Amino acid sequence: MHQERAVAGASFNAETRRNEVDSHLASLPYHYATYGLVVSSQLELPELPAASPPPDSDVSIVEAPLAETLDIPHVQEGWLQYAEDCCQFGLEGGTRFKIERGRHIKIDRSRRSRHSGDARDREMRLYLMGTALGALLHQRHWLPLHLSALNTPSGVWGFTGPSGAGKSTLAAWLHYHRGWPLVSDDVGVVKPGETLPYLYPGPHRIKLCKDALTYLELDGPELIRDMTRGAKYQIVQHCGFQTIALPLRYLVVLERNDKDNQVEFYPLHGLEAFQAIMAAIYRPECAWIFSGPGHLLDCATDLARKISVYRYRRPWSLPSMEQGLAPLLERIQHEASHDG
Structure with missing residues (x-):
């Protein structure tokens, strides 16, 4: 299944979309924009910005009954069932998702407990916005990155790193203290x-x-409350986000240094920059399945050539955030002056 698929990222052209349109799309009541896609949904999704009803949607989201397993020859690998152009996974509470051809998401909530309520609905939407849409992006052979990003005076800077590295906190701090628009979080x-x-x-x-x-x-x-990560909370429909795509110019790998409280900020080149991008891929298991190693490695190599990559190791302290951010802020200002 992990075979190379030499498929260009823009292969979902207008003619392909017209040929795949389902007749029920026009009747779906809610329309949203995300990841450069127009999404038509049977469900209301408050986490997504609204869009005007399109003549042809890129993605449909509907409720439909789903079997326990895919009804075609497939592979079961951990939490995920997958075949060539679709996959399926379930939640502990009984909700099940099926993602097909980078275009359709079906959700089955018929097995949920009668006492699920709003909390289960929020959990369903968290997985829909995360894992399900992530799998759909990989089925399109695109490159979803696990990062937080802002539009700074020197262009878009993205921040990545392991869980707990402070991606969202750093982005939020820069947004509120510097007034720089958020581009994306997570x-x-x-x-x-x-x-x-x-x-x-x-x-x-x-x-x-x-x-x-x-x-x-x-x-x-x-x-x-983020049901997938109990210690985190979400602010939904945050007004500080950009609504259009912008070129990614810099990617910073965040690391915590709680031992000697030293700050290190330095560029990564060649293999290290490539490895940083590979480590930033969201749901990499889906990337290997649907894009294949050849296409994925080519994408990461190409991106490493087009952007500047840094490693940023610093102590973790909210009260001393500005002091720890000094080398980053200096680099952003330097790049802005150079551009000017």
Whole structure:
């Protein structure tokens, strides 16, 4: 199944979309824009910005009954069942998702507990916005990256790193203290084959831990608990997000240094830059399945040539955030002056 598929990122052309249109798309009541796609949905999705009803949607989201397993020859690998152009996974509470051809998402909530309520609905949407849409992007052979990104005076900077590295907190701090617009939080997507590596923003939400929310004075009743990560909360439909794709110019790998409190900020080149991009791919298991190793490695290599990559190791302290950010802010200002 992990075979190479030499498919260009823009292969879903207008004619292909016309040929695949389902007759029920026109009747879907809700329309949204995310990741450069127009989504028509049977379900209301408050996490996504609304779009005008299109003549032809890129993606449909509907509720439909789903079998326990795919009804075609498939592979079961951990939590995921997959075949050549579709996959399926389920949640512990009984909700099941099926993603097909980079175009359709079906959701089956018929097995849910009668006592599920709003909390289960929020959990369903979290997985829809995350894993399900991530799998759909990989089926299109695009490159979703696990990052937070802002539009700074020197262009778009993305911040990636392992869980707990502070991607969202750093982006939120820069947004609120510097006034720089957010581009994406958690996931943004690059479409291979474009001359410039545009970063297409995902859902307009930002995920922050309780301490960061309190420090930024964002603690309020409008926060939504992240059911997938109990220590985090979401601010949905945040007004500080860009609505259009912008070229990604810089990617910073964040690391915490709680031992000697030293700050290190330095560029990565060649193999190290390539490895940083590979490590930033969202849901990499889906990338290997649907894009294949050859296409995936080519995409990461091409992106490493087009952007500047840095490693940023610093102590983790909200009160001393500005002091720790000094080398990053200096580099952003330097690049802005150079551009000017």
